[in-house]
Amino acid sequence: MLRKSISIVLSLGFWAVGTAQAQENIGGNKTVVQSPVVHEDNAVTIRLAAKTQGEVYVIGNWMSGGKEKMLRDSLGLYYTTPSLSSDLYMYNLEMDGVVVNDPLNVYIVRDVANTFNYFLTKGAQADFYQIQDVPHGTVAKRWYDSPTLGMTRRMTVYTPAGYEQSEKALPVLYLLHGMGGDEEAWATLGRATQILDNMIAQGKVKPMIVVMPNGHVSNAAAPGESAKGQYPINFFTPDVGSGKMEESFMDIVQFVESNYRVKKEKSTRAIAGLSMGGSHTLFTSAYLNNHFDYVGLFSAAFRMNDKVQSPVFSNFEQNLAKQRDNGYKLYWIGMGKEDFLYKVGEDYRKRLDAIGMKYTYRESEGGHTWSNWRLYLTEFLPLLF
Structure with a gap:
């Protein structure tokens, strides 16, 4: 039941946020939530515009194994990394035990049989x-x-x-x-x-x-x-x-x-x-x-x-x-x-x-x-x- 509720809520949330910037004008103007956001100190905020009551986690290659839980605010769910070194990073979200991509991040790369969202931080190495x-x-x-x-x-x-x-x-x-x-x-x-x-x-x-x-x-x-x-x-x-x-x-x-x-x-x-x-x-x-x-x-x-x-x-x-x-x-x-x-x-x-x-x-x-x-x-x- 939890999985079904998450699916319904996320579908509505993604419709409200995602279609606001589609080429075809469907749904009118909605509040735009950006994910990810790279801050000046190379901390990165990942957001999910969803009102689900279930726990959602971020799984990223900057972590030393495991996953970290997203927190809640008025816009939905968010997670902010510590300050990261200059590099390219990949991540997924986990919702109700299912690993998915960040629906607000269109930048996706495939590694063998898995797809990941990615972002680049600031600095000399990532500049390459x-x-x-x-x-x-x-x-x-x-x-x-x-x-x-x-x-x-x-x-x-x-x-x-x-x-x-x-x-x-x-x-x-x-x-x-x-x-x-x-x-x-x-x-x-x-x-x-x-x-x-x-x-x-x-x-x-x-x-x-x-x-x-x-x-x-x-x-x-x-x-x-x-x-x-x-x-x-x-x-x-x-x-x-x-x-x-x-x-x-x-x-x-x-x-x-x-x-x-x-x-x-x-x-x-x-x-x-x-x-x-x-x-x-x-x-x-x-x-x-x-x-x-x-x-x-x-x-x-x-x-x-x-x-x-x-x-x-x-x-x-x-x-x-x-x-x-x-x-x-x-x-x-x-x-x-x-x-x-x-x-x-x-x-x-x-x-x-x-x-x-x-x-x-x-x-x-x-x-x-x-x-x-x-x-x-x-x-x-x-x-x-």
């Missing part, structure tokens, strides 16, 4: 993630043929401002997502395109093309974006740890180098990835051990399925030694102190130490989060090319 008044690059969804996999697949490609008007060839970064992600993850959750626009405009990063492929090779594209249709999203697809992404990676490189004006030397290619994409990065860069001068591992996993047989894995030690001997300009590793893969990363660094393979190590606060991965990208990009 905002859309600023600077020249903007182009973001394209490109379909490419993968002969190795026997399928046509989709990737996201960023080209910097001025690429279309120039004849200059550019270096390339291949940027890989984590488990459950797809070719949209870095551009949406990672704010990669905003970061690139802003840092290139500030002269902190050299203009480059950034290629964001889909690392789940059993899928042609992001959910709902292929002939597979609208299907339940699987976090752990059958291809995880199979070596097929690494084995087919040259299909991606060859498409890019055949269809974009890019430099084709080792010194002008970089590869980086987070979590599963970090695993793909370390194995791909060793497998193609004379192709990339810049390697970035963000909270990287290692072997994700030790039952699989593949030359990517069986020859890894020899490939890694060849990568060392062939030389490279940067092997960059970032890991959060509270990351559940911390020990995996520690063991991998010992493996590198044992063969005398030089690397740069960056340890940050926090865990296995987009907050860290966005941070790592802003620190990695200026070191390229």
Whole structure:
């Protein structure tokens, strides 16, 4: 009964507030309640224009686990965060045990099979993630043929401002997502395109093309974006740890180098990835051990399925030694102190130490989060090319 009452009241509340600013003039002028509101001290107020008597909670990624109850005032329900650091934050509401989005916040992002509202606080780091008044690059969804996999697949490609008007060839970064992600993850959750626009405009990063492929090779594209249709999203697809992404990676490189004006030397290619994409990065860069001068591992996993047989894995030690001997300009590793893969990363660094393979190590606060991965990208990009 409580759930039904909440549903009725919220429906009326959302109608009264939400339709006031629709393009079609339905419902007339109503009191406008804004959510969220970012204050000068980076505290943020989230509001819900509802008169329900049930408890409503905020679940946010700035919390150290759990949820926090919304309070009541004359406008309905509200919750104010403590002062937050400069970053992008995601949250949901919980009503009668059901997790929902904030109906007053139209800014929503998907992470694997869940959607979240988000907001950005003020300050230097979040400024990289905002859309600023600077020249903007182009973001394209490109379909490419993968002969190795026997399928046509989709990737996201960023080209910097001025690429279309120039004849200059550019270096390339291949940027890989984590488990459950797809070719949209870095551009949406990672704010990669905003970061690139802003840092290139500030002269902190050299203009480059950034290629964001889909690392789940059993899928042609992001959910709902292929002939597979609208299907339940699987976090752990059958291809995880199979070596097929690494084995087919040259299909991606060859498409890019055949269809974009890019430099084709080792010194002008970089590869980086987070979590599963970090695993793909370390194995791909060793497998193609004379192709990339810049390697970035963000909270990287290692072997994700030790039952699989593949030359990517069986020859890894020899490939890694060849990568060392062939030389490279940067092997960059970032890991959060509270990351559940911390020990995996520690063991991998010992493996590198044992063969005398030089690397740069960056340890940050926090865990296995987009907050860290966005941070790592802003620190990695200026070191390229």
